[in-house]
Amino acid sequence: MTARPVVSVYKSDSAKEVVGSIPMPGVFTAPIRQDLVHFVHSELSKNRRQGHAVYFKAGQEHSAESWGTGRAVARIPRISGSGTSRSGQATFGNMCRKARIFAPLKIWRNWHRRCNLTQRRHAVAAALAASAVGPLVMARGHHLEAVPELPLVIDSLNVPNTKSLVSCLSKFGVAQHLNRHLRNGQGKYRNSRYITKKGPLIIYADDSANVKRAARNLQGFDTCHVDRLNIIQLAPGGHLGRLCIFTKSAFGRLNAHFGSHFRNSVEKSGYHMNRNVMTCADLSRIINSDQIQSKLRDVRTSERHHDKQKKNPLTNRAMMNKLNPFDKERRAILKKREDERHAARKATLKAKRSKSGRKEKAARTKTYHALQGELTASFKAAQDILDAEEKAGNYVPGDTSEDDE
Numbered sequence: 001m002t003a004r005p006v007v008s009v010y011k012s013d014s015a016k017e018v019v020g021s022i023p024m025p026g027v028f029t030a031p032i033r034q035d036l037v038h039f040v041h042s043e044l045s046k047n048r049r050q051g052h053a054v055y056f057k058a059g060q061e062h063s064a065e066s067w068g069t070g071r072a073v074a075r076i077p078r079i080s081g082s083g084t085s086r087s088g089q090a091t092f093g094n095m096c097r098k099a100r101i102f103a104p105l106k107i108w109r110n111w112h113r114r115c116n117l118t119q120r121r122h123a124v125a126a127a128l129a130a131s132a133v134g135p136l137v138m139a140r141g142h143h144l145e146a147v148p149e150l151p152l153v154i155d156s157l158n159v160p161n162t163k164s165l166v167s168c169l170s171k172f173g174v175a176q177h178l179n180r181h182l183r184n185g186q187g188k189y190r191n192s193r194y195i196t197k198k199g200p201l202i203i204y205a206d207d208s209a210n211v212k213r214a215a216r217n218l219q220g221f222d223t224c225h226v227d228r229l230n231i232i233q234l235a236p237g238g239h240l241g242r243l244c245i246f247t248k249s250a251f252g253r254l255n256a257h258f259g260s261h262f263r264n265s266v267e268k269s270g271y272h273m274n275r276n277v278m279t280c281a282d283l284s285r286i287i288n289s290d291q292i293q294s295k296l297r298d299v300r301t302s303e304r305h306h307d308k309q310k311k312n313p314l315t316n317r318a319m320m321n322k323l324n325p326f327d328k329e330r331r332a333i334l335k336k337r338e339d340e341r342h343a344a345r346k347a348t349l350k351a352k353r354s355k356s357g358r359k360e361k362a363a364r365t366k367t368y369h370a371l372q373g374e375l376t377a378s379f380k381a382a383q384d385i386l387d388a389e390e391k392a393g394n395y396v397p398g399d400t401s402e403d404d405e
Helices: 034-048 117-130 134-139 162-170 185-189 210-214 248-252 254-258 283-287 317-323 327-352 355-392
Strands: 006-011 014-023 152-154 201-204 222-225 244-247
Touching: 014 248, 034 117, 117 254, 152 248, 162 210, 201 210, 201 248, 244 248, 248 254, 317 327, 327 355
Parallel strands: 006 152, 152 244, 201 222, 201 244
Antiparallel strands: 006 014
């Protein structure tokens, strides 16, 4: 929003000559509500639609009848006759080819929308306030390099013809909006070679009534009487920031139409202009101020009383000690036993590798070999006896002395 005491009034003949000043109307301090403007525009733009419908018999003019059950086909009506590919085709249903559509449009559909009067007035006030904010106007695509001031107020635009109006507007840096742009692509062959964007909106009063006739042939330019301001022209497409050119008399009548935060509107009965929720939009400055910080509680710190992940006590000694305090002493006892076992084994191996140990091992080896030799000799003697008996023919396999007895 814009809030300064006065606005310069420029002479229509020269953009550098200021003929006076006029107080800033209170409507330019209204809160800029993009959500409200978009809602009101979308509702009101539907009122320009013309009701249309499809032919009430479309898709249902066939001679068709269902074949019934027993033929292994759906019971949808089918085209009668024979001899063509069309016969036997399903029809009437919205899923069928060349049949009716689902929920066809009707002329008694709710084409128009009603919008609350106060909402419309608040939206117009917000659009006017946005038209005086340079970044919003430039973001909408308008060129402000040569525009001397926003809002732009000219003493009079009661010119006799279009040529005089173009000459006047070119001095204020808005004549470049008259340029048409060639369309890209193949669309230029379809009777729409040029693109004309929305240009400035000229808001006039009764003393400049001729400007309506002079500007009607300027592409992109629109005119609107100050008593008939509407959101369709102030925010085309529901987007804020249209460049507005005011005449001095029209600019002076805005206070009567919208009033201010201290005075009610004269023209609109019972209308009170919106107030800003925040007088300072610098939210970080407000939050970090000493007045706010002194009332805030301390920053909370969360303490974790348990682990995020469950720990296995069989692999985590700290968790095992927490569950079984004796585990540390148990492991010490086991370690002591293991050390003693290793020490005893080491001493045994040392004794075996000593000189006395080698003698004992040699004696054991000698005794082992002697036993093995005696066993081998006894087995050989027994085998010789068996071989001799077999050679003499006295030995029969399976016979023993016990069987003879």
